[in-house]
Amino acid sequence: MQDISLHLLDILENSVRAEARNIKVRVINNVPKNRLRIIVEDDGVGMDSHTLAKSQDPFYTSKLEREKKVGLGIPLFKQNAEMVGGSFKMASEPGFGTVLTVDFTLDHIDRMPLGNLKDTLLNAIIGHADVDYYVHLIYRDKAKEQCFYLDTKAIREELGDIPLTYPDVIEYIDQSLFEGIQNTNMEDV
Amino acid sequence: MKTLADLKKIREKAQEDMKLRGGNVRIKIVVGMGTSGIAMGAREVMKTFLEEIAARNLSDVLVTQTGEKGLSSMEPVVDLIEEGKPKVTYGNMNPDKVKKVVVEHIVNGRVVSDYAVATGD
Numbered sequence: 001m002q003d004i005s006l007h008l009l010d011i012l013e014n015s016v017r018a019e020a021r022n023i024k025v026r027v028i029n030n031v032p033k034n035r036l037r038i039i040v041e042d043d044g045v046g047m048d049s050h051t052l053a054k055s056q057d058p059f060y061t062s063k064l065e066r067e068k069k070v071g072l073g074i075p076l077f078k079q080n081a082e083m084v085g086g087s088f089k090m091a092s093e094p095g096f097g098t099v100l101t102v103d104f105t106l107d108h109i110d111r112m113p114l115g116n117l118k119d120t121l122l123n124a125i126i127g128h129a130d131v132d133y134y135v136h137l138i139y140r141d142k143a144k145e146q147c148f149y150l151d152t153k154a155i156r157e158e159l160g161d162i163p164l165t166y167p168d169v170i171e172y173i174d175q176s177l178f179e180g181i182q183n184t185n186m187e188d189v
Numbered sequence: 190m191k192t193l194a195d196l197k198k199i200r201e202k203a204q205e206d207m208k209l210r211g212g213n214v215r216i217k218i219v220v221g222m223g224t225s226g227i228a229m230g231a232r233e234v235m236k237t238f239l240e241e242i243a244a245r246n247l248s249d250v251l252v253t254q255t256g257e258k259g260l261s262s263m264e265p266v267v268d269l270i271e272e273g274k275p276k277v278t279y280g281n282m283n284p285d286k287v288k289k290v291v292v293e294h295i296v297n298g299r300v301v302s303d304y305a306v307a308t309g310d
Contacts, residue, residue: 001227001228006227006228006232009222009227009232010223010224010227013222013223013227013254013256016256017256071224072224073224116232119232119233119236120232122236122239123222123232123235123236123254126239126252126253127220127222127235127252127253127254128253128254129253154193155193155196158193158196158197158200159196159199159200159203160200161204161207162199162200162203162204162207165251165252165253166199166203166248167242167243167246167247167248168199168202168203168243169196169199169203170239170243171243172191172195172196172199174239175191176191179190179191
C-alpha cells in the first residue's frame, strides 16, 4: 500500500466482512499535537481476545476458504504507523463491534501520505451501499478548527426509494467529499 | 457547497427515470476489493467504472465491491454479471481497460475476450 487512504479502504472492507451495518470514520489532522489520527468504529460481530491478537499476525487470516494462510492488511497498516512513531490500537469484543485507532506522526519524514481519501470513502460508500457510513473529518491548528460531516443515513432520508448507487447521487457524494476534504485541508496531507 | 436540498432535485429526476425504465439493474459490476486487489489498483478501477457509468448516465448498471476471491495473481479482478448470461471475470484491470470494457461490453454487449480470465458461474 502506498498511502494511508488505501489502508483505510482495506480496513473498511474488514468491517463490512464482519457484518457491520454502521461504520463511523473519523480522520483528525491535529497540527499542534503533530498527529494524524484515523478512527474506524463499526458495529460488526467483533472479535474475542484471541482473534484480536491474531489479527495483527501476518500469518493469520479469518478467511477459511483461503489457500494461502496470510492476512497482511492489518499487520502492514500497524507497521506503517509504528515505523514513524505512531501507534495502532484495536479494541473489540464479540457482540460489541470493533474500534480501530491509528496514529501517525504528522511531520515524520517517512510517514506515508494520506493519499486519495475521497476515492476511498466514495468506494466504500457506493461499493457497500447497504451499509451506513458516518464520516467526520477534523482539521485543527493553533488558529482554527474545521469540520466536515457526511452521514449516509441523512442522505438516504432525503432520497426516499432512490438508491445511493444512482449516478447523480454518486456524483453528489463525490462532490460533497471533495468539498469537505478541501475545507479540512486533507487533500495534501 | 453541496447541501441536502440538492438531493431533492436528484430525487425528482431519479423518480422520473425509474418510472421510465422500472428501476431494473441490467448489469452488476463487482470489483474485488481485498488487500491484494487494493494494493494492485482496485480503487482506481472502481472509480473509473463509476466515472464512465455516470458520464453515460447508465442508471441500470450497478457497481459494487467484494473481498478477495482467490485470484490474487490477476488483481485487480472484476466480475460482470448480466441477467441470463454467463458471468464474465476480467483480470489485471486498470483504468484504460475499464474504459474499453464499459464501451465494448456494457454499452455494445460484446465481451472483451483479451481481458477476460474466466466465464461462467
